[in-house]
Amino acid sequence: MFSMLKTLWLVFKHAFHKRVTIQYPEEKAYLAPRYRGRIVLTRDPDGGERCVACYLCAVVCPVDCIALDSAEDRHGRRYPSTFRINFSRCIYCGFCEEACPTYAIQLVPDVEMAEYNRQDMVYEKEHLLINGQGKYHGYNYYKVAGLAIGGKAKGEAENETPPVDPKSLF
Amino acid sequence: MNPTIQTLLLIQGVLVGLLTLAGLLVWVERRLLALWQDRLGPNRCGPGGILIFVADGIKMFTKEDWIPPGSDKPVFVMAPAIIVVTALIAFTIIPLAPGVSILDLNIGILFFLALSSMGIYSTVLGGWASNNKYSLLGGLRMSAQMFSYEVFMGLSLMGVVILSGSLNLHDIVKAQSGMWFVVPQFLGFLIFLFAGLAETHRLPFDMPEAESELIAGYHTEYSSMKFGMFFVGEYVGVTLISAIIVTLFFGGWQGPLLPPVVWFFLKTMCFILFFILLRAAIPRPRFDQLLAWGWKFVLPVALLNLIATGAIALARGN
Ligand code: SF4
Ligand code: SF4
Numbered sequence: 001m002f003s004m005l006k007t008l009w010l011v012f013k014h015a016f017h018k019r020v021t022i023q024y025p026e027e028k029a030y031l032a033p034r035y036r037g038r039i040v041l042t043r044d045p046d047g048g049e050r051c052v053a054c055y056l057c058a059v060v061c062p063v064d065c066i067a068l069d070s071a072e073d074r075h076g077r078r079y080p081s082t083f084r085i086n087f088s089r090c091i092y093c094g095f096c097e098e099a100c101p102t103y104a105i106q107l108v109p110d111v112e113m114a115e116y117n118r119q120d121m122v123y124e125k126e127h128l129l130i131n132g133q134g135k136y137h138g139y140n141y142y143k144v145a146g147l148a149i150g151g152k153a154k155g156e157a158e159n160e161t162p163p164v165d166p167k168s169l170f
Numbered sequence: 171m172n173p174t175i176q177t178l179l180l181i182q183g184v185l186v187g188l189l190t191l192a193g194l195l196v197w198v199e200r201r202l203l204a205l206w207q208d209r210l211g212p213n214r215c216g217p218g219g220i221l222i223f224v225a226d227g228i229k230m231f232t233k234e235d236w237i238p239p240g241s242d243k244p245v246f247v248m249a250p251a252i253i254v255v256t257a258l259i260a261f262t263i264i265p266l267a268p269g270v271s272i273l274d275l276n277i278g279i280l281f282f283l284a285l286s287s288m289g290i291y292s293t294v295l296g297g298w299a300s301n302n303k304y305s306l307l308g309g310l311r312m313s314a315q316m317f318s319y320e321v322f323m324g325l326s327l328m329g330v331v332i333l334s335g336s337l338n339l340h341d342i343v344k345a346q347s348g349m350w351f352v353v354p355q356f357l358g359f360l361i362f363l364f365a366g367l368a369e370t371h372r373l374p375f376d377m378p379e380a381e382s383e384l385i386a387g388y389h390t391e392y393s394s395m396k397f398g399m400f401f402v403g404e405y406v407g408v409t410l411i412s413a414i415i416v417t418l419f420f421g422g423w424q425g426p427l428l429p430p431v432v433w434f435f436l437k438t439m440c441f442i443l444f445f446i447l448l449r450a451a452i453p454r455p456r457f458d459q460l461l462a463w464g465w466k467f468v469l470p471v472a473l474l475n476l477i478a479t480g481a482i483a484l485a486r487g488n
Binding site: 011 | 207
Protein backbone atom coordinates (compact mmCIF):
# COMPACT_ATOMS: atom_id res chain seq x y z
CA MET A 1 0.00 0.00 0.00
CA PHE A 2 2.72 2.46 0.97
CA SER A 3 4.76 1.57 -2.07
CA MET A 4 1.73 2.35 -4.23
CA LEU A 5 1.44 5.81 -2.77
CA LYS A 6 5.13 6.29 -3.31
CA THR A 7 4.71 5.23 -6.93
CA LEU A 8 1.92 7.72 -7.38
CA TRP A 9 4.06 10.49 -5.96
CA LEU A 10 7.09 9.56 -8.05
CA VAL A 11 5.04 9.43 -11.21
CA PHE A 12 3.41 12.73 -10.34
CA LYS A 13 6.83 14.33 -9.96
CA HIS A 14 7.58 13.36 -13.54
CA ALA A 15 5.27 16.18 -14.60
CA PHE A 16 8.17 18.52 -13.90
CA HIS A 17 10.85 16.56 -15.66
CA LYS A 18 12.41 17.49 -18.96
CA ARG A 19 10.50 16.19 -21.98
CA VAL A 20 12.20 13.55 -24.10
CA THR A 21 10.00 14.17 -27.13
CA ILE A 22 11.69 15.75 -30.12
CA GLN A 23 9.20 17.89 -32.07
CA TYR A 24 10.25 16.36 -35.31
CA PRO A 25 9.77 18.61 -38.31
CA GLU A 26 10.92 21.64 -36.34
CA GLU A 27 13.59 19.94 -34.27
CA LYS A 28 15.70 17.19 -35.70
CA ALA A 29 17.12 14.21 -33.89
CA TYR A 30 20.86 13.62 -34.05
CA LEU A 31 21.73 11.19 -36.82
CA ALA A 32 25.09 9.46 -36.76
CA PRO A 33 27.29 10.59 -39.69
CA ARG A 34 27.29 7.10 -41.14
CA TYR A 35 23.58 6.53 -40.59
CA ARG A 36 22.12 4.19 -43.21
CA GLY A 37 19.39 5.98 -45.12
CA ARG A 38 18.55 6.69 -48.76
CA ILE A 39 20.67 4.79 -51.27
CA VAL A 40 22.65 6.55 -53.99
CA LEU A 41 24.73 5.41 -56.93
CA THR A 42 28.02 7.27 -57.02
CA ARG A 43 30.51 8.20 -59.72
CA ASP A 44 34.25 7.79 -59.80
CA PRO A 45 36.58 10.82 -59.67
CA ASP A 46 36.51 11.08 -63.47
CA GLY A 47 32.75 11.35 -63.52
CA GLY A 48 32.09 7.87 -64.85
CA GLU A 49 29.52 5.63 -63.31
CA ARG A 50 31.03 3.30 -60.76
CA CYS A 51 28.45 0.58 -61.06
CA VAL A 52 29.53 -2.29 -63.26
CA ALA A 53 26.17 -4.05 -63.20
CA CYS A 54 27.54 -7.12 -61.46
CA TYR A 55 24.20 -7.89 -59.77
CA LEU A 56 25.90 -8.62 -56.44
CA CYS A 57 23.76 -6.08 -54.64
CA ALA A 58 20.59 -7.47 -56.16
CA VAL A 59 21.59 -10.96 -55.07
CA VAL A 60 22.54 -10.05 -51.54
CA CYS A 61 19.51 -7.91 -50.87
CA PRO A 62 17.45 -9.81 -48.28
CA VAL A 63 14.17 -8.29 -49.47
CA ASP A 64 14.90 -8.39 -53.16
CA CYS A 65 14.23 -4.74 -53.77
CA ILE A 66 16.98 -3.99 -56.29
CA ALA A 67 16.38 -4.62 -59.97
CA LEU A 68 18.83 -3.75 -62.73
CA ASP A 69 19.76 -4.56 -66.30
CA SER A 70 23.31 -4.62 -67.56
CA ALA A 71 24.64 -3.11 -70.76
CA GLU A 72 28.04 -2.53 -72.26
CA ASP A 73 29.40 0.67 -73.69
CA ARG A 74 31.75 0.96 -76.68
CA HIS A 75 34.85 0.51 -74.48
CA GLY A 76 33.48 -2.78 -73.23
CA ARG A 77 32.65 -1.27 -69.85
CA ARG A 78 29.58 -2.71 -68.24
CA TYR A 79 27.04 -0.31 -66.79
CA PRO A 80 23.45 -0.65 -65.63
CA SER A 81 20.96 0.42 -68.28
CA THR A 82 18.26 0.53 -65.66
CA PHE A 83 18.66 0.49 -61.91
CA ARG A 84 15.59 0.42 -59.74
CA ILE A 85 15.28 0.31 -55.97
CA ASN A 86 11.93 -0.09 -54.30
CA PHE A 87 12.32 1.88 -51.09
CA SER A 88 9.02 0.75 -49.73
CA ARG A 89 10.66 -2.66 -49.34
CA CYS A 90 14.21 -1.70 -48.50
CA ILE A 91 15.13 -2.31 -44.87
CA TYR A 92 18.28 -0.18 -45.01
CA CYS A 93 20.45 -3.08 -43.92
CA GLY A 94 23.42 -1.88 -45.95
CA PHE A 95 24.21 -5.33 -47.35
CA CYS A 96 24.18 -3.98 -50.90
CA GLU A 97 26.81 -1.44 -49.98
CA GLU A 98 28.98 -4.15 -48.42
CA ALA A 99 28.59 -6.44 -51.39
CA CYS A 100 29.41 -3.85 -54.00
CA PRO A 101 32.91 -4.38 -55.41
CA THR A 102 33.15 -0.87 -56.79
CA TYR A 103 31.77 1.30 -53.96
CA ALA A 104 29.07 2.32 -56.41
CA ILE A 105 26.05 1.81 -54.22
CA GLN A 106 26.10 3.69 -50.93
CA LEU A 107 23.70 4.51 -48.15
CA VAL A 108 23.61 8.16 -47.14
CA PRO A 109 22.16 9.60 -43.93
CA ASP A 110 18.95 10.93 -45.42
CA VAL A 111 15.83 9.46 -43.85
CA GLU A 112 13.15 11.91 -44.95
CA MET A 113 11.71 9.88 -47.80
CA ALA A 114 8.01 9.83 -46.94
CA GLU A 115 5.60 9.90 -49.89
CA TYR A 116 1.83 10.04 -50.21
CA ASN A 117 1.84 7.62 -53.12
CA ARG A 118 3.43 4.24 -52.68
CA GLN A 119 4.57 4.11 -56.28
CA ASP A 120 6.70 7.19 -55.62
CA MET A 121 8.87 5.09 -53.36
CA VAL A 122 10.29 3.29 -56.37
CA TYR A 123 13.43 5.11 -57.43
CA GLU A 124 14.80 4.77 -60.94
CA LYS A 125 18.40 5.17 -61.96
CA GLU A 126 18.06 8.88 -62.65
CA HIS A 127 16.87 9.39 -59.07
CA LEU A 128 19.62 7.28 -57.60
CA LEU A 129 22.65 8.42 -59.56
CA ILE A 130 24.46 11.36 -58.01
CA ASN A 131 27.27 13.49 -59.40
CA GLY A 132 29.67 12.96 -56.50
CA GLN A 133 31.78 10.20 -55.09
CA GLY A 134 29.89 9.62 -51.86
CA LYS A 135 31.88 8.35 -48.91
CA TYR A 136 34.88 6.99 -50.78
CA HIS A 137 36.85 9.74 -52.43
CA GLY A 138 39.40 9.17 -55.16
CA TYR A 139 38.44 5.56 -55.71
CA ASN A 140 38.18 4.42 -59.28
CA TYR A 141 37.56 0.74 -59.74
CA TYR A 142 39.10 0.52 -63.20
CA LYS A 143 42.22 2.30 -61.98
CA VAL A 144 42.96 -0.40 -59.41
CA ALA A 145 41.58 -3.47 -61.14
CA GLY A 146 44.00 -5.42 -63.27
CA LEU A 147 41.51 -5.66 -66.03
CA ALA A 148 42.20 -4.54 -69.58
CA ILE A 149 39.45 -2.21 -70.61
CA GLY A 150 38.92 0.39 -73.25
CA GLY A 151 41.52 3.16 -72.68
CA LYS A 152 43.61 1.08 -70.26
CA ALA A 153 45.79 -1.85 -71.11
CA LYS A 154 47.03 -4.63 -68.83
CA GLY A 155 49.55 -3.36 -66.28
CA GLU A 156 48.56 0.28 -66.44
CA ALA A 157 46.56 0.33 -63.26
CA GLU A 158 47.77 2.00 -60.06
CA ASN A 159 50.28 -0.07 -58.04
CA GLU A 160 50.58 -2.43 -60.95
CA THR A 161 53.72 -3.23 -62.89
CA PRO A 162 53.55 -4.06 -66.58
CA PRO A 163 53.03 -7.76 -67.15
CA VAL A 164 56.12 -9.88 -67.52
CA ASP A 165 56.34 -12.12 -70.54
CA PRO A 166 57.52 -15.45 -69.00
CA LYS A 167 58.74 -16.62 -72.39
CA SER A 168 61.39 -13.86 -72.41
CA LEU A 169 63.28 -15.90 -69.76
CA PHE A 170 64.00 -18.61 -72.24
CA MET B 171 -40.29 29.38 -16.52
CA ASN B 172 -42.33 26.24 -16.94
CA PRO B 173 -40.72 23.51 -14.79
CA THR B 174 -40.99 20.96 -17.61
CA ILE B 175 -39.04 23.20 -19.97
CA GLN B 176 -36.57 23.86 -17.20
CA THR B 177 -35.98 20.15 -16.73
CA LEU B 178 -35.68 19.61 -20.46
CA LEU B 179 -33.10 22.37 -20.71
CA LEU B 180 -31.22 20.88 -17.81
CA ILE B 181 -31.25 17.46 -19.43
CA GLN B 182 -30.00 19.02 -22.64
CA GLY B 183 -27.26 20.85 -20.80
CA VAL B 184 -26.10 17.83 -18.85
CA LEU B 185 -26.16 15.62 -21.93
CA VAL B 186 -24.21 18.00 -24.13
CA GLY B 187 -21.85 18.86 -21.28
CA LEU B 188 -21.15 15.23 -20.46
CA LEU B 189 -20.60 14.08 -24.02
CA THR B 190 -18.31 17.02 -24.71
CA LEU B 191 -16.48 16.30 -21.49
CA ALA B 192 -16.10 12.65 -22.49
CA GLY B 193 -14.60 13.78 -25.79
CA LEU B 194 -12.30 16.27 -24.12
CA LEU B 195 -11.20 13.65 -21.62
CA VAL B 196 -9.68 11.68 -24.48
CA TRP B 197 -7.39 14.61 -25.05
CA VAL B 198 -6.89 15.34 -21.34
CA GLU B 199 -5.98 11.74 -20.64
CA ARG B 200 -3.50 11.50 -23.47
CA ARG B 201 -1.85 14.79 -22.60
CA LEU B 202 -1.66 13.91 -18.92
CA LEU B 203 -0.30 10.42 -19.48
CA ALA B 204 2.31 12.02 -21.70
CA LEU B 205 3.04 14.59 -19.00
CA TRP B 206 3.74 11.85 -16.47
CA GLN B 207 5.80 9.85 -18.90
CA ASP B 208 8.07 12.75 -19.89
CA ARG B 209 6.47 13.01 -23.30
CA LEU B 210 4.40 15.73 -24.94
CA GLY B 211 1.30 13.89 -26.17
CA PRO B 212 -0.96 15.07 -28.96
CA ASN B 213 -0.22 18.78 -29.42
CA ARG B 214 -0.66 19.52 -33.10
CA CYS B 215 -4.35 19.57 -33.84
CA GLY B 216 -5.82 22.85 -32.61
CA PRO B 217 -4.49 24.84 -29.62
CA GLY B 218 -2.51 22.43 -27.47
CA GLY B 219 -3.87 19.55 -29.52
CA ILE B 220 -7.36 19.95 -28.09
CA LEU B 221 -9.05 19.19 -31.42
CA ILE B 222 -7.63 15.68 -31.41
CA PHE B 223 -10.98 14.42 -30.15
CA VAL B 224 -12.69 15.87 -33.23
CA ALA B 225 -10.16 14.13 -35.42
CA ASP B 226 -10.67 10.93 -33.44
CA GLY B 227 -14.41 11.25 -33.84
CA ILE B 228 -14.16 11.69 -37.61
CA LYS B 229 -11.83 8.72 -37.74
CA MET B 230 -14.24 6.54 -35.75
CA PHE B 231 -17.24 7.54 -37.84
CA THR B 232 -15.55 6.84 -41.13
CA LYS B 233 -14.20 3.42 -40.18
CA GLU B 234 -15.82 0.25 -41.34
CA ASP B 235 -18.54 -0.87 -39.00
CA TRP B 236 -17.98 -4.59 -38.87
CA ILE B 237 -20.02 -7.28 -37.22
CA PRO B 238 -18.12 -10.54 -36.96
CA PRO B 239 -19.78 -13.58 -38.56
CA GLY B 240 -21.14 -15.96 -35.95
CA SER B 241 -21.74 -13.22 -33.45
CA ASP B 242 -25.03 -12.75 -31.67
CA LYS B 243 -26.05 -9.78 -33.74
CA PRO B 244 -28.73 -7.93 -31.70
CA VAL B 245 -26.76 -8.34 -28.49
CA PHE B 246 -23.56 -7.35 -30.21
CA VAL B 247 -25.16 -4.11 -31.42
CA MET B 248 -26.89 -3.37 -28.15
CA ALA B 249 -23.97 -3.95 -25.81
CA PRO B 250 -22.09 -0.69 -26.42
CA ALA B 251 -25.29 1.33 -26.08
CA ILE B 252 -25.97 -0.09 -22.61
CA ILE B 253 -22.84 1.30 -21.04
CA VAL B 254 -23.43 4.81 -22.38
CA VAL B 255 -27.11 4.88 -21.60
CA THR B 256 -26.81 3.58 -18.05
CA ALA B 257 -23.96 5.93 -17.23
CA LEU B 258 -25.90 8.88 -18.63
CA ILE B 259 -29.08 7.94 -16.79
CA ALA B 260 -27.18 7.58 -13.54
CA PHE B 261 -26.14 11.19 -13.95
CA THR B 262 -29.71 12.37 -13.55
CA ILE B 263 -29.53 12.07 -9.77
CA ILE B 264 -26.27 13.96 -9.23
CA PRO B 265 -26.90 17.27 -7.49
CA LEU B 266 -25.04 19.86 -9.56
CA ALA B 267 -25.95 22.78 -7.32
CA PRO B 268 -28.34 23.33 -4.39
CA GLY B 269 -31.66 21.88 -5.51
CA VAL B 270 -30.49 21.38 -9.09
CA SER B 271 -30.58 17.87 -10.44
CA ILE B 272 -32.62 16.29 -13.17
CA LEU B 273 -34.23 13.84 -10.78
CA ASP B 274 -34.67 14.31 -7.07
CA LEU B 275 -34.96 10.72 -5.97
CA ASN B 276 -35.22 9.81 -2.33
CA ILE B 277 -33.40 6.54 -3.07
CA GLY B 278 -30.63 8.22 -5.04
CA ILE B 279 -27.81 5.94 -3.90
CA LEU B 280 -29.74 2.78 -4.68
CA PHE B 281 -30.59 4.15 -8.11
CA PHE B 282 -26.93 4.82 -8.78
CA LEU B 283 -25.85 1.38 -7.57
CA ALA B 284 -28.48 -0.30 -9.69
CA LEU B 285 -27.55 1.56 -12.85
CA SER B 286 -23.84 1.17 -12.41
CA SER B 287 -24.30 -2.59 -12.08
CA MET B 288 -26.48 -2.52 -15.18
CA GLY B 289 -23.59 -0.92 -17.04
CA ILE B 290 -21.50 -4.01 -16.43
CA TYR B 291 -23.86 -5.99 -18.64
CA SER B 292 -22.54 -4.01 -21.54
CA THR B 293 -19.09 -5.51 -21.08
CA VAL B 294 -20.27 -9.00 -20.27
CA LEU B 295 -22.74 -9.15 -23.15
CA GLY B 296 -20.31 -7.53 -25.55
CA GLY B 297 -17.74 -10.16 -24.69
CA TRP B 298 -20.27 -12.94 -24.95
CA ALA B 299 -21.81 -11.84 -28.26
CA SER B 300 -18.53 -11.32 -30.08
CA ASN B 301 -17.91 -15.01 -30.75
CA ASN B 302 -14.26 -14.60 -29.88
CA LYS B 303 -12.40 -16.33 -27.10
CA TYR B 304 -10.53 -13.23 -26.00
CA SER B 305 -13.73 -11.24 -25.81
CA LEU B 306 -15.36 -14.01 -23.86
CA LEU B 307 -12.46 -14.15 -21.41
CA GLY B 308 -12.72 -10.38 -21.01
CA GLY B 309 -16.44 -10.63 -20.37
CA LEU B 310 -15.94 -13.44 -17.86
CA ARG B 311 -13.32 -11.46 -16.01
CA MET B 312 -15.65 -8.49 -15.90
CA SER B 313 -18.43 -10.53 -14.41
CA ALA B 314 -16.14 -12.03 -11.78
CA GLN B 315 -14.69 -8.62 -11.01
CA MET B 316 -18.11 -7.03 -10.76
CA PHE B 317 -19.35 -9.83 -8.57
CA SER B 318 -16.58 -9.34 -6.04
CA TYR B 319 -16.35 -5.57 -6.10
CA GLU B 320 -20.02 -4.75 -6.29
CA VAL B 321 -20.48 -6.32 -2.87
CA PHE B 322 -18.46 -3.81 -0.96
CA MET B 323 -19.26 -0.93 -3.27
CA GLY B 324 -22.69 -0.87 -1.67
CA LEU B 325 -21.31 -1.60 1.81
CA SER B 326 -18.81 1.24 1.62
CA LEU B 327 -21.60 3.72 0.96
CA MET B 328 -23.69 2.60 3.91
CA GLY B 329 -21.43 4.48 6.31
CA VAL B 330 -22.37 7.69 4.54
CA VAL B 331 -26.01 6.75 4.66
CA ILE B 332 -25.81 6.12 8.41
CA LEU B 333 -24.10 9.46 9.01
CA SER B 334 -26.49 11.49 6.90
CA GLY B 335 -29.57 9.43 7.65
CA SER B 336 -30.74 9.57 4.05
CA LEU B 337 -30.38 7.92 0.68
CA ASN B 338 -31.14 11.16 -1.09
CA LEU B 339 -28.03 12.71 -2.59
CA HIS B 340 -29.25 16.27 -1.96
CA ASP B 341 -29.65 15.52 1.74
CA ILE B 342 -26.27 13.83 1.84
CA VAL B 343 -24.60 16.91 0.39
CA LYS B 344 -26.42 19.15 2.84
CA ALA B 345 -25.39 16.91 5.75
CA GLN B 346 -21.77 17.61 4.86
CA SER B 347 -21.99 21.35 5.48
CA GLY B 348 -20.04 21.00 8.74
CA MET B 349 -17.53 18.35 7.78
CA TRP B 350 -16.95 16.40 4.58
CA PHE B 351 -17.74 12.73 5.02
CA VAL B 352 -14.28 11.81 3.84
CA VAL B 353 -13.03 12.56 7.37
CA PRO B 354 -15.27 10.23 9.40
CA GLN B 355 -15.60 7.78 6.50
CA PHE B 356 -12.04 7.70 5.21
CA LEU B 357 -12.07 3.91 4.95
CA GLY B 358 -15.40 4.01 3.21
CA PHE B 359 -13.97 6.51 0.75
CA LEU B 360 -10.95 4.33 -0.02
CA ILE B 361 -13.09 1.24 -0.49
CA PHE B 362 -15.50 3.09 -2.75
CA LEU B 363 -12.55 4.38 -4.74
CA PHE B 364 -11.33 0.81 -5.35
CA ALA B 365 -14.80 -0.41 -6.17
CA GLY B 366 -15.38 2.52 -8.48
CA LEU B 367 -12.15 1.83 -10.30
CA ALA B 368 -13.13 -1.80 -10.71
CA GLU B 369 -16.58 -0.77 -11.83
CA THR B 370 -15.29 1.51 -14.58
CA HIS B 371 -12.58 -1.06 -15.34
CA ARG B 372 -9.91 1.57 -15.52
CA LEU B 373 -6.30 0.73 -14.94
CA PRO B 374 -5.08 -0.78 -12.64
CA PHE B 375 -8.36 -2.74 -12.65
CA ASP B 376 -8.71 -3.06 -16.40
CA MET B 377 -8.64 -6.86 -16.30
CA PRO B 378 -11.46 -7.23 -18.84
CA GLU B 379 -9.42 -5.26 -21.37
CA ALA B 380 -5.85 -6.21 -20.48
CA GLU B 381 -4.25 -5.44 -23.85
CA SER B 382 -1.15 -7.40 -23.03
CA GLU B 383 -3.07 -10.59 -22.34
CA LEU B 384 -6.41 -10.41 -24.12
CA ILE B 385 -5.71 -8.18 -27.14
CA ALA B 386 -8.49 -5.78 -26.17
CA GLY B 387 -10.66 -8.04 -24.07
CA TYR B 388 -14.38 -7.59 -24.46
CA HIS B 389 -14.15 -5.03 -27.28
CA THR B 390 -11.66 -6.93 -29.43
CA GLU B 391 -14.22 -7.37 -32.20
CA TYR B 392 -15.72 -3.91 -32.03
CA SER B 393 -14.90 -1.32 -34.61
CA SER B 394 -16.02 2.12 -35.70
CA MET B 395 -18.52 3.95 -33.54
CA LYS B 396 -19.46 0.86 -31.57
CA PHE B 397 -15.95 0.87 -30.21
CA GLY B 398 -16.33 4.62 -29.83
CA MET B 399 -19.39 4.04 -27.67
CA PHE B 400 -17.41 1.83 -25.32
CA PHE B 401 -14.86 4.57 -25.14
CA VAL B 402 -17.40 7.31 -24.47
CA GLY B 403 -19.08 5.02 -21.96
CA GLU B 404 -15.80 4.51 -20.15
CA TYR B 405 -15.17 8.23 -19.88
CA VAL B 406 -18.73 9.01 -18.83
CA GLY B 407 -18.34 6.21 -16.27
CA VAL B 408 -15.17 7.77 -14.90
CA THR B 409 -16.90 11.14 -14.70
CA LEU B 410 -19.85 9.51 -12.96
CA ILE B 411 -17.74 7.75 -10.35
CA SER B 412 -15.79 10.96 -9.73
CA ALA B 413 -19.02 12.92 -9.38
CA ILE B 414 -20.42 10.35 -6.96
CA ILE B 415 -17.24 10.39 -4.88
CA VAL B 416 -17.41 14.17 -4.74
CA THR B 417 -21.08 14.13 -3.82
CA LEU B 418 -20.82 11.49 -1.13
CA PHE B 419 -17.45 12.20 0.43
CA PHE B 420 -16.25 15.65 -0.58
CA GLY B 421 -19.19 17.89 0.06
CA GLY B 422 -20.63 17.94 -3.45
CA TRP B 423 -21.22 21.49 -4.61
CA GLN B 424 -20.29 23.01 -1.26
CA GLY B 425 -17.44 25.46 -1.16
CA PRO B 426 -16.70 29.10 -0.45
CA LEU B 427 -16.74 32.05 -2.89
CA LEU B 428 -17.16 30.30 -6.20
CA PRO B 429 -20.66 29.29 -7.39
CA PRO B 430 -21.67 25.74 -6.43
CA VAL B 431 -21.60 24.35 -9.97
CA VAL B 432 -18.02 25.49 -10.39
CA TRP B 433 -17.02 23.85 -7.12
CA PHE B 434 -18.71 20.65 -8.15
CA PHE B 435 -16.98 20.71 -11.52
CA LEU B 436 -13.56 21.45 -10.02
CA LYS B 437 -13.79 18.68 -7.45
CA THR B 438 -14.98 16.20 -10.06
CA MET B 439 -12.13 17.14 -12.36
CA CYS B 440 -9.66 16.58 -9.51
CA PHE B 441 -10.85 13.00 -9.20
CA ILE B 442 -10.81 12.40 -12.92
CA LEU B 443 -7.21 13.60 -12.96
CA PHE B 444 -6.47 11.31 -10.04
CA PHE B 445 -7.91 8.37 -11.98
CA ILE B 446 -5.61 9.22 -14.86
CA LEU B 447 -2.65 9.47 -12.51
CA LEU B 448 -3.50 6.01 -11.20
CA ARG B 449 -3.46 4.73 -14.74
CA ALA B 450 -0.09 6.31 -15.37
CA ALA B 451 1.49 4.97 -12.19
CA ILE B 452 0.14 1.61 -11.16
CA PRO B 453 0.56 -1.63 -13.07
CA ARG B 454 -2.21 -4.13 -13.53
CA PRO B 455 -2.28 -6.84 -10.81
CA ARG B 456 -2.75 -10.50 -11.57
CA PHE B 457 -6.40 -11.47 -11.85
CA ASP B 458 -6.42 -13.90 -8.93
CA GLN B 459 -4.60 -11.34 -6.80
CA LEU B 460 -7.26 -8.83 -7.66
CA LEU B 461 -10.07 -11.14 -6.60
CA ALA B 462 -8.28 -12.43 -3.52
CA TRP B 463 -7.55 -8.91 -2.43
CA GLY B 464 -11.17 -7.94 -2.90
CA TRP B 465 -12.66 -10.85 -0.98
CA LYS B 466 -10.03 -11.40 1.72
CA PHE B 467 -9.05 -7.85 2.54
CA VAL B 468 -11.39 -5.16 1.29
CA LEU B 469 -14.65 -6.89 2.08
CA PRO B 470 -13.81 -7.52 5.79
CA VAL B 471 -12.56 -3.96 6.12
CA ALA B 472 -15.76 -2.65 4.56
CA LEU B 473 -17.80 -4.73 7.01
CA LEU B 474 -15.74 -3.54 9.97
CA ASN B 475 -16.11 0.03 8.80
CA LEU B 476 -19.86 -0.39 8.59
CA ILE B 477 -20.10 -2.00 12.04
CA ALA B 478 -17.91 0.65 13.64
CA THR B 479 -19.84 3.50 12.02
CA GLY B 480 -23.10 1.95 13.08
CA ALA B 481 -21.88 1.42 16.64
CA ILE B 482 -20.64 4.99 16.97
CA ALA B 483 -23.83 6.39 15.50
CA LEU B 484 -25.83 4.27 17.89
CA ALA B 485 -23.73 5.30 20.89
CA ARG B 486 -24.14 8.95 19.96
CA GLY B 487 -27.83 8.28 19.80
CA ASN B 488 -28.73 9.73 16.40
S1 SF4 C 1 19.98 -1.70 -47.88
FE1 SF4 C 1 19.52 -3.88 -47.73
S2 SF4 C 1 17.37 -3.98 -48.22
FE2 SF4 C 1 18.03 -2.01 -48.94
S3 SF4 C 1 18.59 -2.32 -51.06
FE3 SF4 C 1 20.44 -2.62 -49.85
S4 SF4 C 1 20.54 -4.81 -49.46
FE4 SF4 C 1 18.45 -4.35 -50.13
S1 SF4 D 1 25.79 -1.29 -57.46
FE1 SF4 D 1 27.66 -2.39 -57.03
S2 SF4 D 1 26.97 -4.44 -56.49
FE2 SF4 D 1 25.25 -3.43 -57.47
S3 SF4 D 1 25.40 -4.07 -59.61
FE3 SF4 D 1 26.44 -2.11 -59.40
S4 SF4 D 1 28.57 -2.67 -59.07
FE4 SF4 D 1 27.38 -4.50 -58.66
